[in-house]
Amino acid sequence: MPTAFDIVIVGAGPAGAAAAISLARRGYAVALIDKEQFPREKLCGDFINPSNWPMLEQLGVARQMFTQDHEIVTAFRLTAVSGALAEAALPALNGSAVHGLGLRRYFFDQILLGQAQAAGVTALLGWRIKSLQRLADGWRVGYGDGDSVQELTARIVIGADGRNSWVAHHLGMARGASKRGGRIGFQLRRKYAPGLGGRVEIHLFPGGYAGLLGLGDGTINLCLAADRRRLGSQVGIDALMESSLPRNPHLKNILAGSEALGPVRSTYPVYFPPRRSVDDGVLLIGDAARVNEPVSGEGIYFALRSAAMAAEVIDGAFARGDFSARELSSSELRCRAEFRLRRGLNGAIRFLMYRPALLAPFIQLSGKRNRLLESLVHVVCRPEAAI
Numbered sequence: 251m252p253t254a255f256d257i258v259i260v261g262a263g264p265a266g267a268a269a270a271i272s273l274a275r276r277g278y279a280v281a282l283i284d285k286e287q288f289p290r291e292k293l294c295g296d297f298i299n300p301s302n303w304p305m306l307e308q309l310g311v312a313r314q315m316f317t318q319d320h321e322i323v324t325a326f327r328l329t330a331v332s333g334a335l336a337e338a339a340l341p342a343l344n345g346s347a348v349h350g351l352g353l354r355r356y357f358f359d360q361i362l363l364g365q366a367q368a369a370g371v372t373a374l375l376g377w378r379i380k381s382l383q384r385l386a387d388g389w390r391v392g393y394g395d396g397d398s399v400q401e402l403t404a405r406i407v408i409g410a411d412g413r414n415s416w417v418a419h420h421l422g423m424a425r426g427a428s429k430r431g432g433r434i435g436f437q438l439r440r441k442y443a444p445g446l447g448g449r450v451e452i453h454l455f456p457g458g459y460a461g462l463l464g465l466g467d468g469t470i471n472l473c474l475a476a477d478r479r480r481l482g483s484q485v486g487i488d489a490l491m492e493s494s495l496p497r498n499p500h501l502k503n504i505l506a507g508s509e510a511l512g513p514v515r516s517t518y519p520v521y522f523p524p525r526r527s528v529d530d531g532v533l534l535i536g537d538a539a540r541v542n543e544p545v546s547g548e549g550i551y552f553a554l555r556s557a558a559m560a561a562e563v564i565d566g567a568f569a570r571g572d573f574s575a576r577e578l579s580s581s582e583l584r585c586r587a588e589f590r591l592r593r594g595l596n597g598a599i600r601f602l603m604y605r606p607a608l609l610a611p612f613i614q615l616s617g618k619r620n621r622l623l624e625s626l627v628h629v630v631c632r633p634e635a636a637i
């Protein structure tokens with residue numbers, strides 16, 4: 251196996267795999283390291299937002315995604331503890347309806363990784379990054395399992411290792427991204443034969459919200475985000491499932507008609523603000539750089555988009571032979587400019603999701619004039635042209 255690469259990417263989730271595909275297609279030697287063997291399960295709502303389609307087409311994976319169990323999603327439903335309910339169709343583009351997908355990350359991430367390998371990427375799976383050492387002309391990267399450490403070199407390192415990014419922490423780039431918000435997330439699957447009729451659903455409960463999505467195999471994905479400060483000792487998954495969630499009558503029905511399946515995954519915090527994402531010879535992309543409130547199902551979008559921008563900027567850096575933070579910073583600036591509207595909207599939605607008293611009149615109103623909700627859904631779900 252070669253040990254000298256142009257680029258080493260840490261993390262083979264959507265951000266890392268997408269960056270690997272784009273860079274390998276441009277002719278670079280790319281190594282992709284992940285601590286997990288694939289396919290692997292991943293905490294996520296499993297919603298493929300329609301905003302992703304042009305990028306998924308460009309990456310060459312869109313068709314493969316339909317070969318696995320999936321659910322076509324054409325509508326969004328929002329409900330309140332009072333039982334009020336609002337619905338909106340996903341947007342139409344050039345006269346035709348677009349749809350999202352319920353697809354397990356187990357499948358999605360494996361498809362992206364397979365495409366990266368087909369593009370010539372060297373995938374080093376089941377290995378954790380252990381060390382990063384600056385050299386005069388790049389990096390020496392140590393990776394391994396237990397005490398065994400192997401090494402490779404690269405000009406550029408991409409940190410795509412998710413919200414708890416080892417790369418960001420190790421290089422002092424995680425400062426400033428405080429554990430803001432105090433919200434905890436959970437994810438589990440349940441058997442639910444009736445299905446959700448092609449809807450992605452958000453149900454408010456006191457202290458948080460639950461997202462539901464069909465996966466096309468008789469199961470649904472249930473994700474929760476709950477405010478630890480408001481729920482006090484009730485924040486554990488059992489207390490939430492027994493006392494908080496059933497306060498919403500829609501959730502109560504679905505929970506009563508479904509059955510637990512597999513383990514519960516948790517994450518903390520649910521949201522944190524952007525980190526500094528470039529330094530000399532290094533870039534952070536995807537969740538390693540920024541984490542939004544998951545309610546809008548845009549995490550994969552931000553991951554794929556930031557990967558595409560990073561690949562373009564890295565290509566320019568190689569062309570000029572300049573790998574300085576200054577050269578790479580155009581990636582951060584482009585992300586900031588491109589994501590401004592979506593991040594602003596996500597912040598507003600985040601504010602409302604934990605204040606059901608403010609959101610309830612909106613749901614009531616949307617129920618009657620659902621144009622309001624539809625406009626919001628259209629901004630969040632409109633397909634964005636690939637870069």
Ligand SMILES: Cc1cc2nc3c(=O)[nH]c(=O)nc-3n(C[C@H](O)[C@H](O)[C@H](O)COP(=O)(O)OP(=O)(O)OC[C@H]3O[C@@H](n4cnc5c(N)ncnc54)[C@H](O)[C@@H]3O)c2cc1C
Nearest residue numbers: 261263264265285295296297379411412536537544549550
């Ligand atoms: C509750 C919840 C629900 C969500 N629902 C949705 C949704 O429905 N739709 C959506 O689009 N987004 C959703 N998101 C967000 C989405 O999951 C993330 O934004 C997305 O996974 C980010 O992709 P990534 O590639 O940046 O990171 P990740 O998917 O986290 O991938 C990081 C990879 O790095 C690897 N790694 C980590 N540390 C190391 C290390 N030290 N060495 C080697 N490898 C390492 C991991 O094994 C992993 O494979 C949700 C998030 C939460 C919290």
